[in-house]
Amino acid sequence: MDRGWRVDVVxxxxxxxxxxxxxxxxxxxLNDHGHRDVxxxxxxxxDGQGQLIAGGSASTWGGCCELATLWVDESFRxxxxxxxxxxxxxxxxxxxxxxxIVVFTHSRRAPTLYLRRGFDGVGSLxxxxxxxxxxxxxxxxxxx
Numbered sequence: 001m002d003r004g005w006r007v008d009v010v011x012x013x014x015x016x017x018x019x020x021x022x023x024x025x026x027x028x029x030l031n032d033h034g035h036r037d038v039x040x041x042x043x044x045x046x047d048g049q050g051q052l053i054a055g056g057s058a059s060t061w062g063g064c065c066e067l068a069t070l071w072v073d074e075s076f077r078x079x080x081x082x083x084x085x086x087x088x089x090x091x092x093x094x095x096x097x098x099x100x101i102v103v104f105t106h107s108r109r110a111p112t113l114y115l116r117r118g119f120d121g122v123g124s125l126x127x128x129x130x131x132x133x134x135x136x137x138x139x140x141x142x143x144x
Contacts, residue, residue, distance in 0.1 A: 033062060039096060041065070043088045045081065056085045058093065058101070065093035067103040070113075082113050090117075094141045102138045111135045 010017075026038070038061045045054035054072040058065050067089060072082045093101055102122075103114060106129065111121070119137040128134040 037061060037063075037096075041089055041092045041096075043085050043092075045085060054081050054085050056089050058089050060093060060096050060098055063097060063099045065089070065096075065098040065101040067101055070103070083117060086113070086117055090139070090141060098141060100138055100140050102136065104134060104136045106132065106134050108132060111137065114139070 030038070039059065041056075041058040041060060043056045044052060047053045052073075053076050056067060056070040058067045058069075060066075067086075070082060070085060070089075072085070090101060101119075103119070105111065105114070114137045115121070117139065119139040121135060122138045123136040125134045
């Protein structure tokens, strides 16, 4: 039955197509939930030569902050830099009125950082990826 469309599986989509998908989903979510306070938080850490050595990115929406990325160059790990990046994200999220921060991670080591910083585990998924697991964490932050 011809419905006037075709379904393609694409190994190497164009950046424009990916951006358009994200924009369309964002619009649908905004329309469904009514929150229009979408924002982005980006924290970058550079060394003395201007090289990126750590950073994080998050989005804010509807009184929530979702941490998408937290990365520290391997040679700078275990010295508190990850905590500093996370603290900067938390402070900005609180300044924007967010009541919680959520993060979904696959790293075996990362949950320890979040748990030390007051996050609680709210869910996990075994064998994602195979032989490991994914963890979803949340931290409620004081607002007001």
